[in-house]
Amino acid sequence: MISTYQRLKDNLEYLKLKKASESLDEVIDFITANELSFTEGLLRLTDVEMDHRKTNLIKAMVKVGAFPFIKEIKDFDFDFQPSVNKAQILEFESLGFIDKKENIVFLGPSGVGKTHLATAIGIASAKKRNATYFIKCHDLIMQLKKAKLENRLDDRLKHFNKYKLLIIDELGYLPIDKEDSKLFFQLIDRRYENKSTIITTNINFGEWDGIFGDPVIANAIVDRILHHAKVISISGKSYRLKDHLIKKESND
Structure with missing residues (x-):
């Protein structure tokens, strides 16, 4: 029994x-x-x-979320990068900006920690069960371009618009032609005042004409991104240089 x-x-x-x-x-x-x-x-x-x-x-x-790595705010070396306001980043981690449908732009040269911070905020968002997605800007453009050629652009735009937080990494590292810029604008326009977007870029906003190949489209994109946005400018040494110096000191 x-x-x-x-x-x-x-x-x-x-x-x-x-x-x-x-x-x-x-x-x-x-x-x-x-x-x-x-x-x-x-x-x-x-x-x-x-x-x-x-x-x-x-x-x-x-x-x-398709994050490139698992790094959180606690893993960021604020002492090495003093230009970053730790209190402000911790405030972002509380995710109030998502409730307000605000954007964040991390601006600075390569290697200073932009992607780390964007990813860390994204992971915090995902842990709170917000639909969150990370994608390189070039990959995003290629997906939208392919969808347009296959007559399914609207579905792809809806797909990216469904995320409560979308992280677009490395905007400006590769040029975007005028037709592709229109695709990017359509996505930004759909998310404008509707969802939050984090962008990392190494190009100052006044130079975005050169990225998108059309000043009218560039201005429209900048206008929608910055209207409700916090811009974090990061200056300082590259983390890759830091790691190299640590290895060098260890070998000396």
């Missing part, structure tokens, strides 16, 4: 409460040791399952 304990284990597994089933012995011991009521014991068992599912959901959201 199957014991009551085994039937409970079987029921939990049948209901796909795998973590609750795995933790049953531990929870029973805790209930007994602390003389908990039936309701308190059941609550603890379901809390174990809920915590497990939340953890898995967060991992899934981070994975879907």
Whole structure:
């Protein structure tokens, strides 16, 4: 005859409460040791399952975000990059800018930590279960261009517009021709005052004409990005140089 304990284990597994089933012995011991009521014991068992599912959901959201690496704000060396206001970055991490549908632009030369900070904020967003996605600007343009050729541009624009936070990395590293600039404008226009976007770039806004190949389109893009935006200008040494110096000092 199957014991009551085994039937409970079987029921939990049948209901796909795998973590609750795995933790049953531990929870029973805790209930007994602390003389908990039936309701308190059941609550603890379901809390174990809920915590497990939340953890898995967060991992899934981070994975879907397609981040280039897993780095958080705590991993950023603010002492090495004193031009960055730590308090302001921590405020971004609280994600209030997403509720306000504001944008963030990280502006500075290559290697100063723009992508690290953008990614860290993105990971914080994903952990709060906001639909978040990271993409290089060139890859974004190529996807929109391909979608246009295949007569599915509107669907692709809807896809990128669904993200509560979209991170567009390395804008300006490669030139964008006039027709492709129109595609980029359509995306920015859809997200304008509707969703938040983080952009990293090494080009000052006054020089964006040269990126997009058309001053009218460039001005329209800049206008929509900056209307509700915080611009973080980063100056200083490259992190890659820092790592190189550390290795050099270690070898000396």
